[in-house]
Amino acid sequence: LAKTTQPISMDSYEGQEVNITCSHNNIATNDYITWYQQFPSQGPRFIIQGYKTKVTNEVASLFIPADRKSSTLSLPRVSLSDTAVYYCLVGDTYSGAGSYQLTFGKGTKLSVIP
Amino acid sequence: GAGVSQSPRYKVAKRGQDVALRCDPISGHVSLFWYQQALGQGPEFLTYFQNEAQLDKSGLPSDRFFAERPEGSVSTLKIQRTQQEDSAVYLCASSFEGGSSPLHFGNGTRLTVT
Numbered sequence: 339l340a341k342t343t344q345p346i347s348m349d350s351y352e353g354q355e356v357n358i359t360c361s362h363n364n365i366a367t368n369d370y371i372t373w374y375q376q377f378p379s380q381g382p383r384f385i386i387q388g389y390k391t392k393v394t395n396e397v398a399s400l401f402i403p404a405d406r407k408s409s410t411l412s413l414p415r416v417s418l419s420d421t422a423v424y425y426c427l428v429g430d431t432y433s434g435a436g437s438y439q440l441t442f443g444k445g446t447k448l449s450v451i452p
Numbered sequence: 453g454a455g456v457s458q459s460p461r462y463k464v465a466k467r468g469q470d471v472a473l474r475c476d477p478i479s480g481h482v483s484l485f486w487y488q489q490a491l492g493q494g495p496e497f498l499t500y501f502q503n504e505a506q507l508d509k510s511g512l513p514s515d516r517f518f519a520e521r522p523e524g525s526v527s528t529l530k531i532q533r534t535q536q537e538d539s540a541v542y543l544c545a546s547s548f549e550g551g552s553s554p555l556h557f558g559n560g561t562r563l564t565v566t
Binding site for chain 2: 372374379380381382383384387423425439440441442443444445
C-alpha cells in the first residue's frame, strides 16, 4: 500500500494561493491520487483527482510530476471557509493484490487567517 | 439526489452493549467502505464491499466488529460488547465503482462508549 506524507499543518492569509505537497514514494502503476477536504463534524469531501501531469477543476489544481512520487494540491486565493483538513490518498481498489484499502494519512490542517 | 446517509448521527452505549450503525449509500453505487476516525486522526479503513460481497475486512480491529451488505445497497456495521476504545466517528463512503471513482462520504455516526 502506498503511504503518504503531508505537512501536519499550514497557515495562510486570505487571498493567497496555498500549495500542499504530498509524498508517496511507493506509488503503484495503477494508483490514482485523490485529495479530500474535511470540515469538523462532516465526512471528507472529494476535491480533485489525477493520475499524472496537471488536473484543474473549479476549486483546485493538482500537479503531479513525471515520477509520480509526489503531488501538490493548489488552492487559489483561499478564503476563511477553506479552513479544513486536507487529505491525500493514493490507491486503486482494482489493484488485484487482494487489498482494497484506500488509506488516509493524518492530513494537513490548513488555517486561513483574515 | 441524496448523498450518503448514516444513522444514527450520535450513539451513546454503555460498555458491553451491542450497537448497529446504518449506512444508506448513493443509489447505484457498487462500492461501499467503512472507516473509523478517532479524534484528531485521519479515517482508518475498516472494510470494503463490492455489491454484497465483502472483499476486504482486514481493517476490522477485532472479531467484535462485523459488517454486512446483504442486498448490495444498505450496509450495517455492528459492534458487539462495546469497549471504551471503540469510541470514534464511524464513516461510510460509497463510490460508483472501485479504482478511480471518488468516494462520497456520509457525515458519520459518533459513537461514545461510557
